[in-house]
Amino acid sequence: MSVRHALLALLSEGPKYGLQLRQEFETRTGEVWPLNVGQVYSTLQRLERDGLVAAEGEAEEGPQRNFRITDTGAAELAEWLRTPPDLSSPPRDELVIKVLVAARLPGVDVRDVVQVHRRHLVELMQQWTRIKDLSATDDVALALVVDAELFRLDGLIRWLDTADGRLKRAAIEPPAAAPAAPLPKLPRRVGARR
Amino acid sequence: MTTLELRQVSKTYGDGASEVHALRDLDLRVDAGELVAVMGPSGSGKSTLLTIAGTLEDPTSGDVLIDGQLLSVMSRNDRARLRRRSIGFVFQDFNLLAGLTAEENVSLPLELDGQPLKAARAAAHDALEHLGLADRATRFPDELSGGERQRVAIARAVVGDRHLLLADEPSGALDSVNGEAVMRLIRAACQRGVAGVIVTHDAQLASWADRVVFLRDGRVVDQTAPPPPPESLLLSDPAR
Numbered sequence: 001m002s003v004r005h006a007l008l009a010l011l012s013e014g015p016k017y018g019l020q021l022r023q024e025f026e027t028r029t030g031e032v033w034p035l036n037v038g039q040v041y042s043t044l045q046r047l048e049r050d051g052l053v054a055a056e057g058e059a060e061e062g063p064q065r066n067f068r069i070t071d072t073g074a075a076e077l078a079e080w081l082r083t084p085p086d087l088s089s090p091p092r093d094e095l096v097i098k099v100l101v102a103a104r105l106p107g108v109d110v111r112d113v114v115q116v117h118r119r120h121l122v123e124l125m126q127q128w129t130r131i132k133d134l135s136a137t138d139d140v141a142l143a144l145v146v147d148a149e150l151f152r153l154d155g156l157i158r159w160l161d162t163a164d165g166r167l168k169r170a171a172i173e174p175p176a177a178a179p180a181a182p183l184p185k186l187p188r189r190v191g192a193r194r
Numbered sequence: 195m196t197t198l199e200l201r202q203v204s205k206t207y208g209d210g211a212s213e214v215h216a217l218r219d220l221d222l223r224v225d226a227g228e229l230v231a232v233m234g235p236s237g238s239g240k241s242t243l244l245t246i247a248g249t250l251e252d253p254t255s256g257d258v259l260i261d262g263q264l265l266s267v268m269s270r271n272d273r274a275r276l277r278r279r280s281i282g283f284v285f286q287d288f289n290l291l292a293g294l295t296a297e298e299n300v301s302l303p304l305e306l307d308g309q310p311l312k313a314a315r316a317a318a319h320d321a322l323e324h325l326g327l328a329d330r331a332t333r334f335p336d337e338l339s340g341g342e343r344q345r346v347a348i349a350r351a352v353v354g355d356r357h358l359l360l361a362d363e364p365s366g367a368l369d370s371v372n373g374e375a376v377m378r379l380i381r382a383a384c385q386r387g388v389a390g391v392i393v394t395h396d397a398q399l400a401s402w403a404d405r406v407v408f409l410r411d412g413r414v415v416d417q418t419a420p421p422p423p424p425e426s427l428l429l430s431d432p433a434r
Contacts, residue, residue, distance in 0.1 A: 115416050119406075126418060127421055161235060
């Protein structure tokens with residue numbers, strides 16, 4: 001999450017004080033991303049140094065300073081909104097590694113390992129769903145944040161379900177000794193995050 | 195109070211080489227006010243569990259109790275009456291009768307049970323009102339949206355004194371937002387004391403339940419722990 005761009009977005013509505021920025025940031029993100037006030041001021045300092053925001057008036061350093069977004073800041077914000085985030089997969093997904101290891105280790109029931117992780121993910125989803133259930137139905141920001149988390153966890157569960165099905169089938173019909181054709185060589189670092 | 199209890203329930207179809215064990219020694223208790231989701235892949239026994247819990251099929255062995263009453267010692271008529279009065283079903287494709295209005299669909303099970311028409315219609319109207327459909331009472335199913343049809347189906351499942359709701363993939367072909375609305379309504383019904391069982395392979399639906407039971411090859415292999423308070427996820431780690 002880019003605190004930098006979130007603060008620019010809030011300032012694009014009009015000049016604001018540091019404390020006000022912190023409070024609005026938390027409200028707008030469904031209070032799922034807490035932000036300490038030190039982070040707000042250090043980010044504001046960097047934004048000011050880079051010419052993306054400017055202090056209003058002649059106030060001294062501190063909470064009395066009111067900040068506004070500059071034209072450069074507005075251009076930076078517009079650019080950021082349309083720049084795709086880095087969605088390439090992490091080089092090593094721990095859940096995938098655990099299931100791969102479990103599938104090879106003798107004496108380990110890989111389907112039990114899959115179930116342990118499935119249950120844990122469902123329990124997390126139950127907690128997020130409870131938050132959505134208890135929140136006001138008009139709190140769209142919170143619903144969006146919770147939905148994103150639910151879809152991410154749901155994706156992992158679907159992967160586990162698919163893995164479970166594949167492992168079951170592989171146990172019933174062990175693969176032939178030699179693969180029919182050599183696999184095409186994939187570049188090692190494909191999709192890896194730099 | 196326990197509304198539904200399955201004790202060591204097994205169900206076998208066919209015999210000899212073609213024998214299929216749909217359920218094996220399954221234990222499940224669902225209390226009044228509790229919503230339980232049963233998750234499992236196709237062929238894990240989810241639908242069989244629902245038909246047996248709904249008294250539509252008998253187990254090969256084991257006991258089914260509804261409101262503490264043992265089904266195996268009840269006459270066919272008594273069981274049919276229990277099913278009409280206590281159990282409501284919600285299906286994936288709604289299963290509303292096209293020739294009846296929303297209110298008539300909801301009151302039908304009460305009328306079939308011999309309740310006076312006026313009382314049945316009043317109860318149906320109440321159930322529709324709880325689901326925010328009072329103004330749709332006189333519409334026919336084809337005049338309703340998919341989400342509204344499923345709400346009518348839920349109203350029918352909980353109308354009158356019905357207090358065991360059994361749902362098979364209740365959000366069916368609805369989109370996520372409508373599916374969520376369906377689960378909110380089922381949860382609300384449970385908060386009014388209905389015991390609910392939904393079977394689904396969809397973790398997002400299942401996550402609305404108080405407890406999720408995992409089925410594999412006809413057996414309960416796992417279930418979720420009672421959830422910690424929701425605050426534990428909020429404002430936890432600023433770095434996440």
